[in-house]
Amino acid sequence: MSSSIMDVEVTPKVVKEHGLKPEEYDHIVKILGRKPNITELGLYSVMWSEHCGYKHSRALLKTLPTKGDKVLQGPGENAGIMDIGEGWAVAFKVESHNHPSAIEPYQGAATGVGGILRDIFTMGARPVANLNSLRFGPLTDPKVKRLFAGVVHGIADYGNCMGIPTVAGEVVFDDSYSENCLVNAMSVGLLKHDQIIRGKATGVGNAVIYIGATTGRDGIHGATFASTEITDESTEKRSAVQVADPFMEKLLMEATLELIHGDLLVGIQDMGAAGLTCSTCEMASRGGAGIEIDVAKVPQREKGMTPYEILLSESQERMLLVAKPGCEQKVHDVLAKWDLHAATIGVVTDTGRMIVKENGKLVADVPADSLTEAPVYHPAKSEPAILKEYKKFDEATVAVPKDLNEVLEKLMADPTIASKRWVYRQYDHMVRSNTLIRPGSDAAVIRVKGTQLGLAMTIDGLGSYCALDPYEGAKIVVAEAARNIACSGAQAIGMTDCLNFGNPEKPEVYYYFDRVIAGLGDACRAFGIPITGGNVSLYNENPTGAIDPTPIVGMMGLFQNVENRVTQWFKKEGDFIYLLGEIGQSIGGSRYLKVTHGKKTGLCPTLNLETELKLHKSLKALAESHLIQSAHDCSDGGFAVALAESCFTGVTHEAQVLGATVTLLGTGRVDARLFGEAQSRVIVSVKPSDAVKFEEIVKKNGVPVERIGVVGGAEMVIGSEVKLPVVKLADLFFTSIEKTMAL
């Protein structure tokens, strides 16, 4: 194989195997003024794949709001960065590792975490928290159990070995993700303003240095692989599996931060998808420069690797950096101290070209910009007929169940709603000792040591709403994430998104994509939240079609004083319980409709952006005046589930429980009032002595509010409809996933 690949002739068949369309190939010929050789074809193939080139999504992504006075770095770099005051900044980003995880769950998820961590520390930030968003098929499927267990284990091992807490996340189980799980990993890092560094190569003659693990044949064409549908055939494409080495990454992180903070570098970029190819051409392109490298100088793990293989390898835990003039030796000294492989493999030039040699012999010579400027497509879109069907759904055809206690019990145990304790108990969420609100509340909170500042963070997605109404669903995803931040008492300042969709070349999928982007953009503009970066994962298809359109939103919130934080559970007997917002009127698109009646249809809830914003403002004002004891938003399972979740803490093993007795507001069908998922609603508890002041602030902000009951007792009672011991609800909620996994 090693000698033969160089001799491969570039035929239409070879071009097709590289995932390039004939017109794209013609374009390459035009750029080069000649036929590319096989190595050059490989470069274009990975850089023009959807994963690196965003060719089907770039036009729409440009419509999203990315600016704001706190934004220090927007999209286009390894991660976005925002100012949080006192000279500090936060770097954060979410990224998908769906396809590798579907093939090899443990390694796929672990390398996903490794990749996103590198994105953070390459910007000069020290990672301080991880989050993740996971989607699988139904948990009763043995195949899903294996995937779920493997993915969680992979995330846990990587984060735990690195000593970075995994503080929040979400998991959804739905048929739509059968055979195509979603694994989206997010990381958050802290840095000082003057520590920001970017992935650019400048300064003719500056040394280009390779650091980290050795290069092997693993993961060749991973990026191209991520841009095609998973089929039985691709489960055989097993060379795409990369093995994670968190201990190596830990060394890489410490060395990288020492180099950056020691001011020894011009630029740095991690080698993720498309490996050495992507890092060299992107750094050259951003710096408006050229790069010349010799692949023979790259530290290799296997013998006889061709330039093609070295350039396209996706071996993990590697970085490319450009040293400042005169600093090359110092860089090597730091790397030697951390026991890392390092090699000067080339220099920065002013030619604008990416030139690759092997022992001095030219093997590739292409304009660096041309690799980073993949063609932009505007695929056809057409509204799926099924969307009209959903709208025709008549709720009157669904009978209201007689035993609503039983319905609630079933919902509490539904794996999508139930506590994810089985998951987060495997994660070290306290390491670094900054975690103030652990997993299990609406948002996790960490402190910025040495200051009063705090960060609230959450990750959310609502694929089932987006499937029913992509525009409204996307708005709700942003609103729910921001609401989670608001419930914790913080101000949402910025967001990162990971857009998981099916094949964009199918007009119906592209219609969803287009509407979701519109919804995300409108919600962000209304809330004044910029999007600072993210990732697109397309070609996610299950055997019956595309997955539910699933935008995942990672939201960052800021506390000026972290002592203002609020958790979701009730604190004291006798506290008043209030509902902010309106009681539910509809069961359309609800988890209840799915779990109890087996239907995924109807109109998903609608969202009024103004109402939502008023709610966020009240919550922040209430938290700052210490007028609320707890705040929890109503989401999956509606009012009844949210009330139950407020009755116990998500933290302790032996759940601490506090009952509640409330009236059921409203008229109309009782299941809609209990389990409907109307938006912009929060359950709060308030000390009786604060009630007057509390109501004043809420009313001043124009938020509907009603005192519905009181905390206390051993039961949760809602009107005459629901009456259950809290310990029973807690048991169902906390042990459901554990019990299913033990079967």
Next chain:
Amino acid sequence: MAWHVSVYVTLKPSVMDPQGATVQRALNQMGYTHVTGVRVGKFTELEFDGSLSEMDVKKQADEICDKLLANPNTESYRFTVEKK
């Protein structure tokens, strides 16, 4: 009479082996500087009763390796069958 099957599971050559690399580094630091490569794998012994033919034992052992003992994504395996 019984069958004794020895199963060797190793990482595929193209798959990185952080454990092996760590062992190698340790050996080199201990002064075994001539060690230039280490790959760590797993060794499993299976006992079958004597009622199966050698061919059936091989067939079942192969299935066992493929389904449970080895991860076909990253590992390859081989085994030997002995009469005891």
